[in-house]
Amino acid sequence: MQHLFSRAVTVLASFFIFCAAWFCLWSISLHLASRPEWAALLFPFGLRLGLLLQCPRGYWGVLLGAEWLMLAWLAHEVMLNHVGLLVLGSILTLLPVALIARYRHQRDWRTLLLQGAGLVAAALLQTLPWMGQGQAALQVLLLTLTGGLTVAPTCLVIWHYLTHTRWQPLGPSLVGQPVNWRVRHLLGYLLLFIISLGLQLGLPTELARFTPFCLALPIIALAWHYGWQGALIATLMNTIALIASQTWHDHAVDLLLSLLAQSLTGLLLGAGIQRLRELNASLQSELARNQRLAERLLETEEHVRREVARELHDDIGQTVTAIRTQASILQRISADTGVKQSGQLIEQLSLGVYDAVRRLLGRLRPRQLDDLPLDQAVRALLREMELERQGVVAQLDWNIDEALLSEGQRVTLFRICQESINNVVKHANARVVTLRSAIKRDRLTLIIEDDGGGLPAGPMQQGFGLAGMRERVTALGGSLTISCMHGTRVSVSLPLRKA
Secondary structure, eight states: OOOHHHHHHHHHHHHHHHHHHHHHHHHHHTTTOOOOOHHTSHHHHHHHHHHHSOOGGGGGGHHHHHHHHHHHHHHHHHHHOHHHHHHHHHHTTHHHHHHGGGTTOOSSSHHHHHHHHHHHHHHHHHHGGGGTTTHHHHHHHHHEEEEEEEEHHHHHHHHHHHHHHHHOOOOHHHTTOOOOOOOHHHHHHHHHHHHHHHHHHHHHHHHHHGGHTTHHHHHHHOOOOOOTHHHHHHHHHHHHHHOOOTTTTTTTHHHHHHHHHHHHHHHHHHHHHHHHHHHHHHHHHHHHHHHHHHHHHHHHHHHHHHHHHHHHHHHHHHHHHHHHHHHHHHHOOOHHHHHHHHHHHHHHHHHHHHHHHHHHHHSSSSSHHHHSOOHHHHHHHHHHTTTGGTEEEEEHHHEGGGGGGOOHHHHHHHHHHHHHHIIIIIOOOSEEEEEEEEEETTEEEEEEEESSSSOOOOOOOSOOOOHHHHHHHHHHTTEEEEOOOOSSEEEEEEEEEOO
């Protein structure tokens, strides 16, 4: 019983609200159409189509019944003619509405264009019963197209807002919350609206026909900022401005054509902007996915490097130690000079193998990172490079919390320091090299600069390499820039990520 009562209240409220809105729009349309029945084909037609396209099918009968009741009442009060043609046309328009209504829950650019196509088809079907009226059929087609493309998209915007807004019950906590008026946006569009009115009222008579071109400015501005909703709202505001202007009162057909043109502009521009936003969102999603994949690849690569380095260190280190031990024993127990020389040679060769493996392990995985924090690992690197012996003064200012870094970021920052200092030693002829790191606005920065002669011309293949540095930084979502104005400056910026 409660459900039936709620349903009855909803139906009655919908009926009376639609009747009131339909009559108000018919009154406005009466100033633009020369006959009462034609006024019913302008904005009231768009209202009916807009609501039919959005509301559930259970309310279609309510909307059609309310409109037919209003037509019957107007036929009695103001001698409205051709009621049968109007009713027949409204029945015919149900065909495209029924085909398009199944997509009303989607809000992509295809749905917007699909509903626009449905409005055009409904306008043609509404005109079909008037084909025997001669020139009146063209007037009816112009009225239905203008009314449908002007009012129906506005219904879409309002319906989208009502169904996608999270409504909360009115209470003390809600009343106490501040209201975000978005004053800057309101003032910006108010300025555009004033400019539009000023152009309409201030242009000379011979230039009045160019006013519709100026009306595209608010549509473009709001479409770019708010997408298809902004384009349709700007179209509605421009419609109000056009109707309120005194310039068009003696040119009803020109006014209808202007309304139709700017409605089409808003609809198509809104669909284009929506499509652009969807492509941008898809591109951003793919870029984020590729970046996550690249990070995983880097982490996997470092994991494999660490495991290979550990196994090489354990296996080959033990083997080389065993070979040296056996060679030393052979030298002690043998009195043959040739055997002793062979033992010494074997021991020297094993030391060479050990040194080569150690260098290889350093390239596979920085051993400093396995035993030391990142800042101490960088200090150890500076000591190992023996910069002071080569006359280079190193200055380190490290201000990064290592707990905020992932393993890939730790290794990448160390590799960049390693390669940059190696380039300073081999190519820069510098006297001072400075390493500075910091965290600013959820990003970490690393700057390495020297006062040398810059990088050498031609490709560089030493160690990790500049190309490898840039690839790793890019894979982590950061950027790397190299400048050689006064010495060499390597700047790295990476987003912070939890380890």
